[in-house]
Amino acid sequence: MRKVASWVGSRAKALLIVCAGFILVLVVVMLLVLPTALGQVEQLLRDLPTLIIGFEHSDLFVLITSTYGNEVEQLLNEIQAFVTNPSNIVAIGGGVLQAGVTLINGVSGFVIVLVLTLYFIATLPTMKEAFVRLAPARTRTKVASMTDEIMASVGHYLNGMVILALFNAVFTFVLHLLLGLPFPQLMAVLAFCITLIPLVGSLLFWGTATVLALFTNPTSALIFLVVYFIYMQLEAYLFTPRVMNRSVAVPGSLVVIGAMVGGTLLGLLGALVAIPVTTSILLIVKQVIIPRQDAKT
Numbered sequence: 407m408r409k410v411a412s413w414v415g416s417r418a419k420a421l422l423i424v425c426a427g428f429i430l431v432l433v434v435v436m437l438l439v440l441p442t443a444l445g446q447v448e449q450l451l452r453d454l455p456t457l458i459i460g461f462e463h464s465d466l467f468v469l470i471t472s473t474y475g476n477e478v479e480q481l482l483n484e485i486q487a488f489v490t491n492p493s494n495i496v497a498i499g500g501g502v503l504q505a506g507v508t509l510i511n512g513v514s515g516f517v518i519v520l521v522l523t524l525y526f527i528a529t530l531p532t533m534k535e536a537f538v539r540l541a542p543a544r545t546r547t548k549v550a551s552m553t554d555e556i557m558a559s560v561g562h563y564l565n566g567m568v569i570l571a572l573f574n575a576v577f578t579f580v581l582h583l584l585l586g587l588p589f590p591q592l593m594a595v596l597a598f599c600i601t602l603i604p605l606v607g608s609l610l611f612w613g614t615a616t617v618l619a620l621f622t623n624p625t626s627a628l629i630f631l632v633v634y635f636i637y638m639q640l641e642a643y644l645f646t647p648r649v650m651n652r653s654v655a656v657p658g659s660l661v662v663i664g665a666m667v668g669g670t671l672l673g674l675l676g677a678l679v680a681i682p683v684t685t686s687i688l689l690i691v692k693q694v695i696i697p698r699q700d701a702k703t
Contacts (some may be wrong), residue, residue, distance in 0.1 A: 460621075537553065556683055571598045575598035577597075578590075578593050582632060585619075587623070616630060664680035
């Protein structure tokens, strides 16, 4: 009983320390990054007409207009007129207010998810024991072993996704500083959030960041296009195998199918959860279904 009480006490202390550290890191990140990111978004909206005018006087714009006629110029003029129209600014302000309400709802939802996550982690051994006891007695050892392996594999996968997203954010921040591109902090936060999306996150950010850089400096945008493409190759063939070496490998086709199904059912959250679920199903197939089929002669 003393050992059990000591184990429970140590687990509760560890859980409390991890949660306090997570909340502290989250508060520090919000205090350091969020004000800068919001200021850079405001600056982006304020400088957008100037960026459009500068793009109209660039050599790239001359090349595009000479190829496609005046359609591009008309489109940019319409965008500039929309941004500078006071009535549209009022409408954008209403959208910002609605975004604020959405942000508050998102924060409240995050708090609820955090509380449920803490409760789930605190009661995880009890839940796992109850799940294992649902299996027949002769297979409980195998079920418990597979449950531990699935949980470990999913944990390694999620940790790997966060590490790779952090690498993307740091690389994006440094690259924007070296190329003199605007909003490095904002783009780093955007890179971290987007590259958490399995498989296509890096491609989405690559295209988005290149288009945004194109309005500032076409030469820098071209350099960013090439350098980030090289980074994606290094991430795919060097970083990802090393970071994900302890998780179950999932074929690319299953990743695409799982992400599509999860995204269709639950949106972004479903796309993030789809890969661990796919990993669990693949592990069950490898260790249960295939050996059972091989045993049939």
